[in-house]
Amino acid sequence: MSGRKAQAARNDELILRAARAVFTADPGAPIAAVAERAGVGISALYRRYPSKEALLQKLCGDGLKLYIEITERALADDGDPWEAFAGYLRGIVDGDTSSLTIKLAGTFTPTEELGRDSARASELATEVHHRAVAAGVLRPDVTPADIALLFEQLASIKLGGEERTSELRHRYLALAMDALRVPPGHRELPSHPPTDEDLSARWRPAS
Structure with missing residues (x-):
């Protein structure tokens, strides 16, 4: 350029x-x-x-495109069914697209392109979900909407800097994944738990 x-x-x-x-x-x-x-x-x-609206539309459009890319990559994975689904979960958490949903949903008017991308993202999320259920690795009483809200719960975790926030999100994702997997799985949780000091520090005024 x-x-x-x-x-x-x-x-x-x-x-x-x-x-x-x-x-x-x-x-x-x-x-x-x-x-x-x-x-x-x-x-x-x-x-x-x-305008601010155009900027919000761009932010959410980029978030949707990232979500689609991560989900398509999971669907292209022909390896272990659980690892493909787990990679999808970790990818969405790393992409942090759910932070945009939590904060920006309903704050602007979506474009037609956003509507199409949203429908595509939903279609792909449902496909990757159903594939995991059909493979017998994801409990069948969990729905794609459950997973969407799980992503939002994880995105709401913000403690310390970006690196620490990412560590904690993956810690709680690992807990959730053990509950989602069939048969029930268990593995060592990533990172260490937050301390009482970490939690209380949020109430101190910013300097």
């Missing part, structure tokens, strides 16, 4: 990263807060995204 195009691409990446952080913390935040966090001028932001 030319220098100008490369700079525009860098700005776009900064804007989207900042928008995700700002709006998952506070969906009602103004678009100016995104520009400030990204370190770009408000005019540069508006040239790329003419």
Whole structure:
């Protein structure tokens, strides 16, 4: 890319990263807060995204595309059925697409493209779910909606920095996976549990 195009691409990446952080913390935040966090001028932001709604649509569209990519990869895995399903679960947790659902659902008007991608994501999630049930590795009384809410519960875990948050999400995912698997599974939980100090620290005012 030319220098100008490369700079525009860098700005776009900064804007989207900042928008995700700002709006998952506070969906009602103004678009100016995104520009400030990204370190770009408000005019540069508006040239790329003419409104807050357009920015929210882009964020959720990217999240849906990532969800689709992860699920398609799981469906393409012809190896061990449980490991394919477990890889799907871990991939969605790592992708953190559910944080967008928790915070942004109902805050903007979806486009037709978002509607199509949402339908595709739902179709694929149902397919990967049914495949695991048919293989006898996922308990049949669990539904795709149960898994969707499980993802949201895990996405709500935010403790310490990004690395620690990821560790804890995978710890509780491992607990959930033992409950989901047929026959019941059990393995050592990743990472160590949060301490009382970790939990109490959330109530201290930010410096």
